[in-house]
Structure formats: structure tokens, C-alpha cells
Amino acid sequence: MITKPPTLDDVAQAAGVSAATISRCINTPDRVAESTRLRIQAAIDALGYTPNFGGRALATRRTNIIGAVIPSMANSVFAGGIQAFQEVLAREKVTLLIGSSNYDPDYEFEQIQTLISHGADGMLLVGSKRPERTQQFLISRRIPTLNIWCYRADSDQLYVGFDNHRAGQDVAKLVLDYGHKAVAIVSGICDGNDRAADRLAGMTSVLDVPAYGAQTVMVHQTKYSFDHAAKAFDTVIAQSPRPTAILAGNDVLAAGMTQRAKALGFSVPDDVSITGFDDIALAQFVDPGLTTVRVPQVQMGHRAAEELLAEIREPGSGRSVELLTHIIKRGSLGPPAQG
Amino acid sequence: MITKPPTLDDVAQAAGVSAATISRCINTPDRVAESTRLRIQAAIDALGYTPNFGGRALATRRTNIIGAVIPSMANSVFAGGIQAFQEVLAREKVTLLIGSSNYDPDYEFEQIQTLISHGADGMLLVGSKRPERTQQFLISRRIPTLNIWCYRADSDQLYVGFDNHRAGQDVAKLVLDYGHKAVAIVSGICDGNDRAADRLAGMTSVLDVPAYGAQTVMVHQTKYSFDHAAKAFDTVIAQSPRPTAILAGNDVLAAGMTQRAKALGFSVPDDVSITGFDDIALAQFVDPGLTTVRVPQVQMGHRAAEELLAEIREPGSGRSVELLTHIIKRGSLGPPAQG
DNA sequence: CAGAATATTGCAAGCGCTTGCATTACGATT
DNA sequence: AATCGTAATGCAAGCGCTTGCAATATTCTG
Numbered sequence A, B: 001m002i003t004k005p006p007t008l009d010d011v012a013q014a015a016g017v018s019a020a021t022i023s024r025c026i027n028t029p030d031r032v033a034e035s036t037r038l039r040i041q042a043a044i045d046a047l048g049y050t051p052n053f054g055g056r057a058l059a060t061r062r063t064n065i066i067g068a069v070i071p072s073m074a075n076s077v078f079a080g081g082i083q084a085f086q087e088v089l090a091r092e093k094v095t096l097l098i099g100s101s102n103y104d105p106d107y108e109f110e111q112i113q114t115l116i117s118h119g120a121d122g123m124l125l126v127g128s129k130r131p132e133r134t135q136q137f138l139i140s141r142r143i144p145t146l147n148i149w150c151y152r153a154d155s156d157q158l159y160v161g162f163d164n165h166r167a168g169q170d171v172a173k174l175v176l177d178y179g180h181k182a183v184a185i186v187s188g189i190c191d192g193n194d195r196a197a198d199r200l201a202g203m204t205s206v207l208d209v210p211a212y213g214a215q216t217v218m219v220h221q222t223k224y225s226f227d228h229a230a231k232a233f234d235t236v237i238a239q240s241p242r243p244t245a246i247l248a249g250n251d252v253l254a255a256g257m258t259q260r261a262k263a264l265g266f267s268v269p270d271d272v273s274i275t276g277f278d279d280i281a282l283a284q285f286v287d288p289g290l291t292t293v294r295v296p297q298v299q300m301g302h303r304a305a306e307e308l309l310a311e312i313r314e315p316g317s318g319r320s321v322e323l324l325t326h327i328i329k330r331g332s333l334g335p336p337a338q339g
Numbered sequence C: 001c002a003g004a005a006t007a008t009t010g011c012a013a014g015c016g017c018t019t020g021c022a023t024t025a026c027g028a029t030t
Numbered sequence D: 001a002a003t004c005g006t007a008a009t010g011c012a013a014g015c016g017c018t019t020g021c022a023a024t025a026t027t028c029t030g
Helices: A008-015 A019-027 A034-047 A053-060 A079-091 A105-117 A132-140 A164-177 A194-207 A226-237 A251-263 A297-313 B008-015 B019-027 B034-047 B053-060 B079-091 B105-117 B132-140 B164-177 B194-207 B226-237 B251-263 B297-313
Strands: A065-070 A095-100 A122-126 A145-148 A158-161 A182-187 A215-221 A245-248 A273-275 A292-294 A326-328 B065-070 B095-100 B122-126 B145-148 B158-161 B182-187 B215-221 B245-248 B273-275 B292-294 B326-328
Touching: A008 A019, A008 A034, A019 A034, A053 B053, A065 A079, A065 A105, A065 A297, A079 A095, A079 A297, A079 B095, A095 A105, A095 B079, A105 A122, A105 A132, A122 A297, A145 A297, A158 A297, A164 A182, A164 A194, A164 A245, A164 A273, A164 A292, A164 A326, A182 A194, A182 A226, A182 A251, A194 A215, A215 A226, A226 A245, A226 A251, A245 A251, A251 A273, B008 B019, B008 B034, B019 B034, B065 B079, B065 B105, B065 B297, B079 B095, B079 B297, B095 B105, B105 B122, B105 B132, B122 B297, B145 B297, B158 B297, B164 B182, B164 B194, B164 B245, B164 B273, B164 B292, B164 B326, B182 B194, B182 B226, B182 B251, B194 B215, B215 B226, B226 B245, B226 B251, B245 B251, B251 B273
Parallel strands: A065 A095, A065 A122, A122 A145, A145 A158, A182 A215, A182 A245, A245 A273, B065 B095, B065 B122, B122 B145, B145 B158, B182 B215, B182 B245, B245 B273
Antiparallel strands: A095 B095, A292 A326, B292 B326
């Protein structure tokens, strides 16, 4: 027996009131008399009624769906933040429509379009810079949007994140403090990835200060994968002078390089120090543990959800918030071998 | 200037045709003459038109949204599979509405309801057993549903996964082959988690075979977190006889225990062997690498998407598929110390 | 070139729900 | 008891899109 799901009218009929009353009973129970409310509730339960999503979306111009497109779900970099984000949404009966961009701006645009065409009331995006057409699209559609994993004070957009540039500087300073003079950087691919670019810029801005007397042996960009990290290590370690420290753009790269270094017989940190970025779970399991930058993922997810929700409910009410990172010292960074 | 987004009628007006033709041009381009199609396309581009989601959903009774409820997004266990799942959906312009259950059946039910009330055309769920009311709800709503991370031949439901029980047996056998006689199991919490329960049952079904002359020192259930794993290790290692091998219910537990073991001065695998389950990225970075069960995550995600999509487009056409696991040997499992 | 077949397009009736406005019911006030 | 204020409900007009059917235009066929 293929019965169509019950509609508002069916319930109305069953309860002996008008459809409008049913609707009110569901959305604004206070505006309905106690007695009828009970009767209606009984009818709803009896029929197993659930509001039709399309009808409701059409009438209210609201879906209670928020879209998020993150660079990747495969590595756990974004998982924690998204989980936190989703927790807050769930509490508000808002759900999360998810897309991933694979770090490709074009693909990101495509995903954004898809999510929006699927009714997203708002968007969560990672990073701050994106192609003009993407920005235009978001603006023209008037979709409240919030960016995470970065922070910009000088922008009219909404951010809940941290300063990648400064964090990059922090690691670089720490490495110099340890006395390293020959340093290499293995960064993520900066094209289309402002976080990677900012981190890298922060690092070089410190390393290149002549007064420190350090030398940036090489800056190498590669994809965030263990395999690419291993290859990057091979390239970088073959430079001359050989770097005594390698700053990685994130923990995936740092972990991959550490593993490769050990496989090649290098001791970390005695022969070469390696630092990471993000402090994903992996960082503490790599041996030696990764000295890295801890990113306030959970907090970021929570705040992002709150602010984005606020912005959606009342445009203009969302606030940007800057979070702080701090360095977690583990064993992968040490002083360079004596000369 | 707050302009409302353009509607079908606006485009129709602009292109000088009826709304119906625009609709066809978007959904079934072949049924529209080349010339008008171009004209319409131009109008669409000029106005920046995008179909309204609610209207479309209402008219077609289709949202092209699939819901997925996974136990957790925080650890990377499910990330790879979901990523793969999403890739296939994206290709079909279907999007993913996501919820997480935190391994709690009640919360899972709640999430399922939310996702469905948000219009999900189909559901992806993890595991096979769930409370009666959840099943009933799914059935009464006629929501095509597919279960992953497990496989049951004897069911009328759809599965794309593997046999946790058999995989559990495999690890247990391997451990016995190495000569271990005193074995402990640290499992995930089985209540409400059939995968954990199946794995555990598989393990004990082998360990308890008298002929092997082995003894299950202890079976301990705990949450999937590094901290809980560390505590579990403390408990288990204090048993008498002290186990020479610990079988973990997943890699998070195995990694956490390995780390704890080393912190306490135990050598892995010389003092105690540890095996994992899932082969998440972490497994190869733990030192020693985790001997574990590799789960075909990506394949699972892809096939799940294909079958669920098939089932949605034509009920009855989705197929269950059983995938195979295999053991990855790394250093964490070795023979027990001599007597 | 007439007649038939086919390709294009338009008409209009929904899809299920919300909501401003109008109506009715019910007490409370004087 | 007449008047008034408020609470509860109903009416009906959309919200934007799809689609069966009908009307018209175009292309074939012999």
C-alpha cells in the first residue's frame, strides 16, 4: 500500500480545524488554545504527520540548512572544527550541508553554488581569499557567509579564526631561538590557499631579517599528503647548505617528513629539526612528537556557528572574532648539531 | 537596494517565453529548440537566476539531498569514507546533509529525524542495529536507507561494508599464531555499537577455543579516545596473568595504549603486543607501527553512494555489497617474550 | 503539395505550507 | 445588559517551480 504522506490539510480535517491553525500549532503554539492544541497533537501523532520540507521552505524562504565547504575531509585537519560547528547547529535544529573543495578555488565555487542551490541559508567557508566571481556570487545571492581558519581585521567580511601570518612568525622565531642558521620551509601550495600563503609569508618575514644571520635554504611548496611530504623532504635535505631545521606548513607535511627522515637514517631533531602546524591528533604520535602550532579548533567551530547563526537571523549582528594560537613544544625541534 | 532574487517568471519575461519553457530549458534541454535555449541562457546569465530550492522541492518532491549520520567526525575513522561518499554525490549534483550521533542511538534517532525533516531523499547510516522506533520511523517515512561499516547477508536492508565479526577473528587468529597465550581485549563500548560488538565477538570466538590453549585475561570496554585508551591500558596491564598481547577495538584505542605503554616503560611489542583496527592514518605513525585491519574506506564510500543513489532513483535497485578487509602487519605485534 | 508525424511552446493546475487580515468567541468592564 | 478588548480561529492569497495536456510550428513522406 503506497500511501502518500499526510499533509497539513489531512491533519486539519482529522482535527476538525483549519490548516492555518495546525500550522500555528506547530510554529507558534501559544497562539492556539490549549484544548485545540491537544486535539491537533493527537491528530498529528495519529497520522504520523511531518511538515513537508519543500512547502515550508517555499512559504518561509528559510531552510534551516547551513552550507559548509571545506578543503578536505580526508585528513583530520578540519574534522574537529566541523564537528564542533555541527554540534551547535544541531542544538538549534539547523543542519549542515557539506561540500569539499580539494583546495581548488574553482571546485570550491562549484560546491558553493550547489549548496546554495540546495537551499543553504548561510555559508561557512575556509579561508579569506577567493576569486572575484565567487565573492560576487555570494554577495549577489545575499548569503550570509562566515570565514574560518583565518582572521582579517581590515575586512567587512566575517571571520572566526586566527592570524596565520603571526603564527608563522612565531614558529620561525622559535626555530631561530634554538640557534638554527640554515632553514628550509616546506609549505602547502599557496596558490588558492591563503592560510598556507600567510603562514609562509609569516615565516619568511622572520627568517629573512638579516640581523638574525639565518639563511632560508629553500622554500618548497607541495600538496598536503604524506607521500608528497616524503618527496619534499628528499628535495629539501639535498640542498646545500643542508638545512638543520625544516618548517612545515602543516602537521601532515611535518609527519610525513619526519617519517621519511627516519627512514633515511636521519635523526630528528639531532640531524634535522622539523616543526608542524595545526596540532592534529597525529602530532603527538609521531616520534618524536611534533613541535607545532595549536589551533583552537573546537572553539573556532563553536564561535563560528554562533556568529553565523546570529548573522543569518539578523543580518549585521554577526561579529568577527580573533582566536589565539600557541606553540606546543614536543621533541621534533631541538638545537642544531654543533657546527 | 534590496532586490528580490529573480524568479522563473522574471526570466521568462526577459527571454520572451513562458515560464514552462524556462523550466524545461533547465531540466530537459533537449526538449527546447536550440535558438530559444540560447536566448534563455542569456537571460538567465543576465539576471543571475538560480532556481529556488523550495519551489523546486515542492514541485518535484525531491531535494537531491542525502542525509548521513555518522558516530563522530572528530576522529578520522569515518572521514575517508564520507569524503569518498561525498565525491560521488557531488558528481551527481546531490549534496550531503550531515549529522553526528556521538555513538548514541537516541541522539542518532534525533539526528535522523532532523535530517529527514530537512528534506533528505535518502539516508546513510553507520552500523546495522538500531532501536525499533528508529527502524519504524525510517520505514514509515519510506526513506531509502543504506548502512555502511558492516555487512549482513541475511537482511533485507542495504549494506555496503564488511564482516566485522570475521575481521575480529582474523586478528585474534594472527595473535594466536604468534604464540600468545595471555590475551586481553580493549574494545569500544558495545552497547549501541554493533561494529564494536561484532569485532569483539569475533575475537572472543577464536580466543576461547580451548584447543588453542590461550586465555582471555580480560575484556574491557571503553570509549574511543586516547585518554580512555591510556586508562584502559593501565587496567588491563595490571591483570594477572599479565597479558602479552592486547587486541584493540580500533586504532584510536591501540594508539592510545601504545603511547601509554611506552610512557610506562613497556616495550612494544617485546613486553606487550598491541593490535589495532581500521588502519587510520595514525596507525603508521605510531611507533611501532600498528598491526591492524585495513578497512576499504574509500571503496566503501564510493559503492555506498552508488547503491544508495540507485535505490533512491529506483527503489529496489540498490544492492548490498560485501567488501573485504585485510590485515596490515607493522611492528606492534610480535611474539611474546620467552617464558 | 497535402497529410501525417514530430518537435516546440504555452496554459494552468497543482505541490504543501505560512501569514496578514477578517471574523468570531469569550470574558471583563462600566 | 451593552460595550469593548483580547484571544482564537478561519480565509485566501501567495511562495516558485514542474508537468500533463493542448495548441502551434516545423519537418517528413510519398
